[in-house]
Amino acid sequence: MKECKKYKKEIVAFLSQELSEEKRNLLLAHLKQCPLCRQEFKELERVMKEAHSLQSGIDQAMASIDWGNLSRKITEFIYQKQTVPGKKD
Amino acid sequence: MRKKTAEEKVDIPLLLEKVKQGNREAFMTLTALYQKKVFLLAFSFFRNKEDALDIVQETFLRLYQKMDMFQTGKNFQNWLLQITKNICIDYYRKNYGKKSLYEGNRDLEGLPLMNNDNAFNSSDLKSIFSRCLQKLTSKQRMIFVMKHYNQLKYREIAQILNISLGTVKSLHFKAVQNLKNLISPYLGR
Numbered sequence: 001m002k003e004c005k006k007y008k009k010e011i012v013a014f015l016s017q018e019l020s021e022e023k024r025n026l027l028l029a030h031l032k033q034c035p036l037c038r039q040e041f042k043e044l045e046r047v048m049k050e051a052h053s054l055q056s057g058i059d060q061a062m063a064s065i066d067w068g069n070l071s072r073k074i075t076e077f078i079y080q081k082q083t084v085p086g087k088k089d
Numbered sequence: 090m091r092k093k094t095a096e097e098k099v100d101i102p103l104l105l106e107k108v109k110q111g112n113r114e115a116f117m118t119l120t121a122l123y124q125k126k127v128f129l130l131a132f133s134f135f136r137n138k139e140d141a142l143d144i145v146q147e148t149f150l151r152l153y154q155k156m157d158m159f160q161t162g163k164n165f166q167n168w169l170l171q172i173t174k175n176i177c178i179d180y181y182r183k184n185y186g187k188k189s190l191y192e193g194n195r196d197l198e199g200l201p202l203m204n205n206d207n208a209f210n211s212s213d214l215k216s217i218f219s220r221c222l223q224k225l226t227s228k229q230r231m232i233f234v235m236k237h238y239n240q241l242k243y244r245e246i247a248q249i250l251n252i253s254l255g256t257v258k259s260l261h262f263k264a265v266q267n268l269k270n271l272i273s274p275y276l277g278r
Binding site for chain 2: 008009012013016018043044046047048050051052053054055056057058061062064065067068070071072074075077078079081
């Protein structure tokens with residue numbers, strides 16, 4: 001059980017592409033023999049999948065912005081306010 | 090092999106040098122390269138396009154003012170996102186918070202949750218997930234967003250938020266566990 005607690009953390013790291021190859025192999029070997037951790041893996045995998053559903057809302061907000069115009073407007077605004085980089089008014 | 094991102098193809102130190110010399114075009118290029126990343130971080134915090142756009146402008150103004158403070162050899166993107174994070178906190182205090190409570194404190198944990206999600210009353214999974222995300226502490230939420238939407242590595246998040254790698258790992262783990270517990274009733278087993 002103590003071992004499973006450690007692997008719980010490693011499942012999150014694995015699903016976030018933050019686990020080294022060595023630890024990944026140990027985790028996969030543990031998952032093969034532990035049904036509880038396999039269940040945990042499935043549930044966390046689903047949470048991560050749902051996280052991607054929010055991406056479309058973010059994409060929608062980003063698609064509504066004219067980025068070329070924004071960088072131009074920001075630059076104009078700043079250069080009207082400031083004259084020398086690194087110096088405040 | 091992973092494709093290089095737009096900013097990886099550009100010589101950033103050279104661009105920064107040109108900006109320091111007063112080259113306006115170079116500054117616009119720099120803004121164009123990083124504005125989406127800054128927006129994404131601000132949007133994750135405020136869940137509101139208008140506020141996020143204000144943060145983008147304020148971040149690049151602050152960048153311009155602090156250009157001399159950037160140390161060559163450091164990671165420019167992480168430095169810029171650190172500025173963004175600080176501006177989000179200052180902006181929140183100024184526009185939404187009770188100033189006295191947060192004066193001089195740039196700790197994300199002290200800030201209440203923003204809730205500007207227009208789809209708040211909707212019951213589809215996307216808005217349920219959005220509501221669950223809003224229930225995390227500010228720091229957990231920001232780390233989750235940086236990891237999964239900004240696609241930053243743990244060590245990059247640690248640098249931006251100025252906390253240890255172990256703290257990032259631990260907060261990310263707590264964020265995922267809390268999300269799992271919050272969203273489970275809606276997913277079924």
